[in-house]
Amino acid sequence: MSSASASPVNTTRQPRPGEVNGKDYHFVTREEMQKEIDAGGFIEHAQFSGNLYGTSKAAIQAVQAQNQICILDIDMQGVKNIKKTDLNPIYISIQAPSIEVLEKRLRERQTETEESLQKRLNAASIDMELSKEPGLFDLIIINDDLEKAYNQLKNTLAEEIQKAQGAKKS
Structure with a gap:
């Protein structure tokens, strides 16, 4: 069983000790995140504790192109948003x-x-x-x-x- 080592999730929160940019999350500025949200670059996005989180369409497509399993760690808002898409996870x-x-x-x-x-x-x-x-x-x-x-x-x-x-x- 293989899985992706890169995270498909962007966030505006600061990294916790031991977290690696690009692996755990893609840590971005609020401005970068908002620009990507406005461009429709996420299959879902939400705000939690004042920070934005979003699952990148491009990152999921990259994982799928490698025939790997894409595991998303999302909150209930994310679950309900993905249920509205044509994805069938x-x-x-x-x-x-x-x-x-x-x-x-x-x-x-x-x-x-x-x-x-x-x-x-x-x-x-x-x-x-x-x-x-x-x-x-x-x-x-x-x-x-x-x-x-x-x-x-x-x-x-x-x-x-x-x-x-x-x-x-x-």
């Missing part, structure tokens, strides 16, 4: 077992201010509730055991690859 929600566990994990990472932590927890709580909407997600993985969650994701993607390869042969 599988929708998987990977969630912490609870908001309390998520808060503990975020605090241990020490990458958030108290204000951004509260915004993330609030958004996650809303997203967890919205994810219960029938038909929104093909699969919900509860990440209470990393190895188990990873295997669930890996097996689901392997099944999708098999289906896609079978469809190409027909």
Whole structure:
């Protein structure tokens, strides 16, 4: 199973320690981002915590041209926006077992201010509730055991690859 090593997502937020421009995100100025939004360069875009995020059409096309899997890490706004396109992806929600566990994990990472932590927890709580909407997600993985969650994701993607390869042969 191969996947792209470059990110198809642009953001106006500052990189966190260890994040690499072009790999984790494409870190751009607000002006660059707005220009690309106005030009219709994103399949979806949203604002979160004062920062813009957008999934680049060109980057997704580049991944597809290499016959690789493009995995998007998007919020609920993004999911609903992509549902309006002609793309036909599988929708998987990977969630912490609870908001309390998520808060503990975020605090241990020490990458958030108290204000951004509260915004993330609030958004996650809303997203967890919205994810219960029938038909929104093909699969919900509860990440209470990393190895188990990873295997669930890996097996689901392997099944999708098999289906896609079978469809190409027909």
